[in-house]
Amino acid sequence: MDLNYSQDESAFRDEVRGWLKVNLPQDLRDKIANYDELGREDLLRWHKILAKKGWVAPAWPKEFGGTDWNVVQRYIFEEECGFAGTPPLIPFGLSMCGPVLLRFGTPEQKKRFLPDIYNGEVFWCQGYSEPGSGSDLASLKTKAERVRDEKSGDHYIVNGQKTWTTLGHFADWIFCLVRTDSSLSKRQEGISFLLIDMKTPGISVRPLILMDGGHEVNEVFFDEVKVPAENLVFEEGKGWTVAKYLLGHERMNTGRIGGSKRELAKLKVFAGQQKGDDGKPLIEDARFRDKLTRVEVELMALEITNLRFLDQMRRSGQPPGADVSMLKIKGTEIQQALTELAMQAAGPMAQPFKPVADEADFDQFTAGLAPRYCNFRKTSIYAGSNEIQRNIISKMTLGL
């Protein structure tokens, strides 16, 4: 048993760390450190820097730009990015649509879409959830009707609504699950996977403002939207197969350990600057410190658990099983606990939210802690709520 990285792995980590130190632009670094909202250009800028380096899509096949890293290297890379505080790589193109096209796409689709995904030329979003269809994905209702006419050829007419569309307001394209056949009794049948240009007439995007005041998610409406039949991925009616593949195509950093390590380190500094009721640094207050330590210990345990799973995957060559759900549950609990403690550390100063007029000396960082706490409540809900994750472990691992 050896919990340390091998010499090769340590060298790889140092290489990634060193490269990030030089190549992560200072202004992006500052935005992340201050919890500023990132715009489309911020996200794509970082995407393009990584694409140029050849590190933007490690898991893709080598011929399409992948890096041939093993699972441990992929994990190290993602954790180092999290620890350094890079902008996130938006997963919809790189980790979702891309892998789907690599697996199910026609040669024409691969040629048409993959280079733009890789190079960050096209911003993708995901059209899965619908109003009334949250964790129960197969209940989706958005309809696509196949029409052939002389004038515009073979195409689908899409009607319906998607929701929780993350960064839909930045997106050029959306991949959607739509119902192409409503006559079948099994709900998972008759669903198809369509690629849709967001500029197509009949599509409208409406922001869903979250309780922190931020704009991340949207509702997307489809009204008689015409989609060329060549944008169908895999067979008509087999969209569920594609969807399942996509959901199983997990990233290595489900636990977001690098990011949480970084937040923990920041929180320690912040809690050292805040004062307790006795005037001493808050970090020395036993009641606060013990809460913080328990989170730190939970994070240590999660990191080792994650490494144990990676070690297993590397040996067996098998994809991660249901245990990935454990990383999601614990990882999000830790992220939430850290945002909660940061807000608590600010004490009464967590109350200011935003200035009424422009105030030069408004403490935006401290004012951002409570909204961040609000925002992070999403983590135990999205990407399969933590209750769904428990269902998965219960069924797949425990056999209940």
Place this chain on the structure above:
Amino acid sequence: MNFDYNEEQQLLADSVRRFLAKDYGFEARKKIVASKQGWSPSVWATLTEMGLTGLPFSPDYGGFGGGAVDLMGVMEAAGEAMLVEPYLATVGLGAQFVARAGSDAQKKAILPAVVEGKLKMAFAQTEKGARYNLSNVAAQAKKAGGGWEITGEKFVVLGAPAADTFVVSAKTDKGLSLFLVKKESVKVKAYVTLDEQRAGDVSFSKAQGELLGVEGGALPVIEEVMDFATALICAEAVGAMKFACDTTLEYLKTRKQFGVTIGTFQALQHRMVDMYVSYEQAKSMACLAASKFDAPADAKDRARSISAAKIKIADNCRHISQEAIQLHGGMGMTDEMKVSHTFRRLTMIAQQFGDAEHHLARFAALS
């Protein structure tokens, strides 16, 4: 990076597990616990034959030179079966002081006998009111003739009734020191602990002692050995947790209520999942404790890792044991179910060698 046991470690763990499954079932253990001395000489003889009493000692004294990681699989198996023989007291505590601080003569006199299973030991440290503070010792040692006389009272000395030789901490003019004291010179008030092991309060009244290690320099050695023993009980806890999880899962799959197995209820499924997650997190921390004990960056790294592990293990001992009983319903409360005994062991491990609060403070002090 590698989280597997090596072949030797795996073989040993498997053979210990096989032996315990065959000869140390719940009924057999019950008889041992109810016996006069509360542990089984024949089981002890088998543990010795299997080389377990020699595992963490130098080959110079007949041992196998193993570390904490080498003992992990053994302790997990012991935790699953809830072994009550004084293995931890002798191999994990008492003899460790001799191995780490003893003179050549002391090692030669004691370690081969421990390896051969002939000598049992105990560590007499805790005093009334000292709680988990290792330097809070009032017992006194005074020079007398060529040796030392020790006077004081020690409490909850694990394995005391079976011990042939005690390692006892006491203060001299130069500070905290360790002494070897033979059982003939002490008085033991024996009792059964909540987890059905044997322990006792030990009083020393001008007991004849032999200095072990440097006079006044005992604290770092005590901390090191306590860290070692803590790493061992972390692994033992993981074994006990495994039993608690396995048996509860089995119960959910067989116990019927309202015409269906209770494992079909989502309210119970999610609690079972949380137990399983707790177990995996605890296992990770037991790996950390053992491997950082064997190969720490420095003494601080060792202590910090052990405390982190014990915090998580203590919290998860409580979580898993409480849930195991709850999910078993009334049956879980009964003495006839093994799981209620596992509850008792996990409850004690949570508080043994420092509870979560003690280790939270220690971890913070080292941060």
